[in-house]
Amino acid sequence: xxxxxxxxxxxxxxxxxxxxxxxxxxxxxxxxxxxxxxxxxxxxxxxxxxxxxxxxxxxxxxxxxxxxxxxxxxxxxxxxxxxxxxxxxxxxxxxxxxxxxxxxxxxxxxxxxxxxxxxxxxxxxxxxxxxxxxxxxxxxxxxxxxxxxxxxxxxxxxxxxxxxxxxxxxxxxxxxxxxxxxxxxxxxxxxxxxxxxxxxxxxxxxxxxxxxxxxxxxxxxxxxxxxxxxxxxxxxxxxxxxxxxxxxxxxxxxxxxxxxxxxxxxxxxxxxxxxxxxxxxxxxxxxxxxxxxxxxxxxxx
Amino acid sequence: xxxxxxxxxxxxxxxxxxxxxxxxxxxxxxxxxxxxxxxxxxxxxxxxxxxxxxxxxxxxxxxxxxxxxxxxxxxxxxxxxxxxxxxxxxxxxxxxxxxxxxxxxxxxxxxxxxxxxxxxxxxxxxxxxxxxxxxxxxxxxxxxxxxxxxxxxxxxxxxxxxxxxxxxxxxxxxxxxxxxxxxxxxxxxxxxxxxxxxxxxxxxxxxxxxxxxxxxxxxxxxxxxxxxxxxxxxxxxxxxxxxxxxxxxxxxxxxxxxxxxxxxxxxxxxxxxxxxxxxxxxxxxxxxxxxxxxxxxxxxx
Numbered sequence: 001x002x003x004x005x006x007x008x009x010x011x012x013x014x015x016x017x018x019x020x021x022x023x024x025x026x027x028x029x030x031x032x033x034x035x036x037x038x039x040x041x042x043x044x045x046x047x048x049x050x051x052x053x054x055x056x057x058x059x060x061x062x063x064x065x066x067x068x069x070x071x072x073x074x075x076x077x078x079x080x081x082x083x084x085x086x087x088x089x090x091x092x093x094x095x096x097x098x099x100x101x102x103x104x105x106x107x108x109x110x111x112x113x114x115x116x117x118x119x120x121x122x123x124x125x126x127x128x129x130x131x132x133x134x135x136x137x138x139x140x141x142x143x144x145x146x147x148x149x150x151x152x153x154x155x156x157x158x159x160x161x162x163x164x165x166x167x168x169x170x171x172x173x174x175x176x177x178x179x180x181x182x183x184x185x186x187x188x189x190x191x192x193x194x195x196x197x198x199x200x201x202x203x204x205x206x207x208x209x210x211x212x213x214x215x216x217x218x219x220x221x222x223x224x225x226x227x228x229x230x231x232x233x234x235x236x237x238x239x240x241x242x243x244x245x246x247x248x249x250x251x252x253x254x255x256x257x258x259x260x261x262x263x264x265x266x267x268x269x270x271x272x273x274x275x276x277x278x279x280x281x282x283x284x285x286x287x288x289x290x291x292x293x294x295x296x297x298x299x300x301x
Numbered sequence: 302x303x304x305x306x307x308x309x310x311x312x313x314x315x316x317x318x319x320x321x322x323x324x325x326x327x328x329x330x331x332x333x334x335x336x337x338x339x340x341x342x343x344x345x346x347x348x349x350x351x352x353x354x355x356x357x358x359x360x361x362x363x364x365x366x367x368x369x370x371x372x373x374x375x376x377x378x379x380x381x382x383x384x385x386x387x388x389x390x391x392x393x394x395x396x397x398x399x400x401x402x403x404x405x406x407x408x409x410x411x412x413x414x415x416x417x418x419x420x421x422x423x424x425x426x427x428x429x430x431x432x433x434x435x436x437x438x439x440x441x442x443x444x445x446x447x448x449x450x451x452x453x454x455x456x457x458x459x460x461x462x463x464x465x466x467x468x469x470x471x472x473x474x475x476x477x478x479x480x481x482x483x484x485x486x487x488x489x490x491x492x493x494x495x496x497x498x499x500x501x502x503x504x505x506x507x508x509x510x511x512x513x514x515x516x517x518x519x520x521x522x523x524x525x526x527x528x529x530x531x532x533x534x535x536x537x538x539x540x541x542x543x544x545x546x547x548x549x550x551x552x553x554x555x556x557x558x559x560x561x562x563x564x565x566x567x568x569x570x571x572x573x574x575x576x577x578x579x580x581x582x583x584x585x586x587x588x589x590x591x592x593x594x595x596x597x598x599x600x601x602x
C-alpha cells in the first residue's frame with residue numbers, strides 16, 4: 001500500500017545535554033517518511049519548503065525512495081525553522097523560537113497521482129489542514145493521525161471534526177489526558193474511541209507504548225537505552241516505522257498492528273541515539289530486526 | 302522456602318476519590334504476607350502492635366496460614382496509625398497524620414525458630430532496623446528489600462550499609478532516581494547494582510515494572526485498570542506476590558523471577574480495586590491465574 005504523509009519539513013536547531021546542532025534537517029514529515037522507508041518504498045510527501053532549503057536534503061529523501069513531487073518550493077520564501085532545547089530529563093522540549101516562514105501559509109495541494117493513496121498519515125499540523133488533505137483523497141483505506149497540545153487547546157472543534165475521519169490516533173500520554181480531561185489512561189483512550197478513531201496508540205516515552213480498541217489491549221515495552229542524545233522526531237519516527245511496516249503487510253489485524261508498533265518503537269529508539277536524522281542515515285534493516293528480537297526477549301515470561 | 306517479613310502493622314485511615322475507610326487493617330507486613338499467602342504457606346511476620354489491635358485481624362492472618370508468633374503486642378501501647386488521602390491522579394499519597402505509637406520504639410526480636418528462615422523480606426522501615434534483623438538471621442538465601450524517600454534522604458549511610466547485604470532491591474521509579482541522583486532509569490538501576498544488590502526491580506505504577514541485573518533486562522506490563530479505588534499497599538502486595546511465588550519455586554533463575562514479577566503485578570492489581578485488604582480477602586488463586594494469562598496476551602507480539 002502506498003503511503004501519503006503530510007506534515008512539516010524544516011531546519012531545526014536543537015540543544016540537549018549531549019550537544020547541539022544548528023539548521024539540521026527536521027520536521028515531522030521528514031522523520032516519518034525516512035523511518036517508513038526502511039520498510040516500504042512508495043511514500044509520498046506533501047509539505048512546503050523555501051528557496052533556501054538545501055537540495056542535498058531532497059536528494060537524501062530521493063535516495064530513500066521517497067516521492068517528493070508533493071513538496072512545494074516557494075521561490076523567495078524561507079523554510080520553517082524551529083529551535084528547542086531539552087533539559088536533563090529529556091521529556092519535554094523548551095521551544096526557543098518558531099519561525100513559521102513559508103509554513104505559515106501552507107495549503108496542502110496534492111498532485112493528482114497522490115489522490116488515490118490508500119494509507120494516509122496526518123502528522124502534527126493544524127487540524128484544518130489535516131481535514132483539507134482528507135478532502136482531496138478518494139476513498140482512503142487507513143487514516144492515521146497525530147496532533148499536539150497546541151491544537152487540542154486552540155483548535156478543538158476542527159480537531160474533533162478531523163477525528164471523525166481518523167482510523168488510528170497516535171498521541172503521547174499527556175496529550176491523551178489533555179484531549180479527554182481524564183486522568184486514567186485506559187479510560188481516557190476508550191473515551192477517544194467515541195470521537196471517531198477505532199484505535200488509539202499512546203506513546204509513553206521511556207515507558208513504552210500501549211494501544212487499545214474496543215476489544216483489544218496491547219502493552220509495548222520501550223527499548224532500554226542508557227543514553228538519549230536528542231528526542232526530537234522520536235514520535236514521528238515511531239509513526240513512520242509503524243506505518244511503513246503496516247504498508248508492507250497490507251492488513252491491520254491485531255497481530256500486524258502489534259508488530260508494527262514494535263517496529264515503530266525500534267526505529268524511534270535508534271533515532272534518539274544521535275542528533276537530527278543522523279542515526280537513520282546509517283541505520284540498516286538488519287540492525288532494526290536485531291532490536292526487534294531483543295524486544296521479544298525483553299517481555300518474554 | 303519459608304519467608305520472613307519484617308515491617309509495619311497498622312490501622313489506616315484513607316480517603317480517595319472513590320471513598321474512604323477509617324482504622325482499616327494496613328501496614329507493609331500485612332499487605333506483603335497476605336499477598337504471599339496465595340502462593341506459599343510458611344510466612345513469618347515480625348512486627349509490633351498495641352493492646353488496641355483487634356484480635357480479628359490476627360485471626361485473619363492465621364486463616365491465611367501466616368505465622369504471627371513474631372508479632373509483639375505491647376500491653377498498654379497503641380497500634381501504629383496512618384492517615385492519608387489521594388488526589389485525582391492516585392499516584393502519590395498526601396500523609397494527613399502518622400501516629401507511630403508502639404512502632405516508634407520498635408526493636409525487631411526474632412523468635413529462635415525464625416532465625417534460620419531462608420527468604421527475608423525487609424519492608425520499608427528504618428534501615429537500621431533492617432540491618433538489625435539481618436544480624437539475627439543465620440545464613441539467609443535471599444534478601445529482598447524495600448525503602449522510601451524518607452530513609453534515602455535522612456538515613457542514607459545506614460541504608461547504604463543495609464544494601465550491601467541485599468540481593469534484590471524493589472523501589473519505585475522516583476525512589477530509584479532519588480537514591481542515585483540519575484534521571485535515566487536504566488543507568489540509575491545499574492548504578493544501584495554497584496551498591497550491593499544483584500538485581501533491581503523498579504515499580505512504575507500504571508506503566509508496569511522493570512527489572513535488571515548486570516546481564517538481563519525484563520519489562521513487565523501493568524494490568525490495565527480503568528478504575529483504581531485505593532493504591533495503598535500496592536507495592537507491598539506486589540512484593541508479596543513476587544516473593545510468595547519465588548518461595549514456592551525455590552529458585553531465582555531469570556525465568557522464575559519474571560514469572561514472580563507478573564504474579565506480583567497481578568496481586569497488586571487486585572489490591573487497588575478495593576480499600577484496605579478487602580479485595581485480597583475474597584481473591585482466589587484461579588482469579589490470579591486468569592489475570593496472569595491475560596497479561597501474557599497483553600504483551601504478545
